[in-house]
Amino acid sequence: MEKQKNLRAIDDVKKKVKELAALREIGKEISASLNLKHVLSTIIDRALALLNASKGCIMLLDPNTEKMHIGVVRGLSKEDVKNFKAQTVKNISKAHFTPSSLSVPLKLKKTITGVINITNGTEGKGFARRHLETLKEFADQAAIAIDNASTHQQLRKVVLNTIKALAVSIDQRDHYTSCHSENVARYAVAIAREMNLSEELIEKIEHAAQLHDIGKIGVRDYILSKPGKLTSAEWKEIKSHTSKGAEILKPLEFLNGIIEVVKQHHERSDGKGYPDGRKEKNIHIGAKIMAIADSFDAMISERPYRPAMSRKTAINEIKRSSGIMYDPRVVEAFLRAVAKKAI
Ligand SMILES: [Fe+2]
Ligand SMILES: [Fe+2]
Structure with a gap:
């Protein structure tokens, strides 16, 4: 009897050591990314693997509204999620388990930022207190990773909005309407969708479009507004806005992949x-x-040196330049977007 008990205790310790090693690895993995969506997906997938479960979700608490929202879900029906949410709101501050489910708050110091719920349904082997302890340790690391990623995301947004505001003022200086960069972004997204590019790439193209002429900040006013012909030196200065734009954006690491487009x-x-x-x-x-x-957008806008063209003339102009100025596949996508009235 005693021997059996000892063996079981050794077995438990071995399991624990294995779990801890897995936890350390997971900790490294989830803190490697700063993309919130990616971090949440990794956390839920690793938590499910660690606990041999198939369903679960992470709920996040909005500090402003104090409302819960779903961060990520695996294998649960809408109804399940609703039930979890109701239970969680009632019981947010304590970790608890039943044979079919585990629930652990995500805490940063003493502040609760969310909850991880894991469930096996009724067909699972059943959870024990040991599983709850494992999930608790896991949740401590997860909470830090989620906090890092959301702080990073907020920061990105602030920086991006600042640059966008700057881009709007540059559009005005360049005698476009203040919407030039936003228009270009809208058209670019419509074309990119026609080309079935990934959502991630489409988002990058959208940001690049919003910032594409940012380098004009380094071009002198009289050149931007000159109605007559430009001298070759002035023309050179205008052309420099592409490389200048890339230089301006270079220190912003998260714009990687956008800079080349600019x-x-x-x-x-x-x-x-x-x-x-x-x-x-x-x-x-x-x-x-x-x-x-x-x-x-440039063609259908009025410029200091010429009046605006009609949409029809501009579209024909783009068709005429297919294979010369533009990639024919992109021209095709542009024409499809025009036909669908997406442009
Ligand atoms: Fe432009
Ligand atoms: Fe440009």
């Missing part, structure tokens, strides 16, 4: 664009899309 938005398929004279196959897809979206 830099290349005046490159042309025939290699006669700027700043690098890249040929079609070496131009970023986002920049090819932006080139069309930007030209289209």
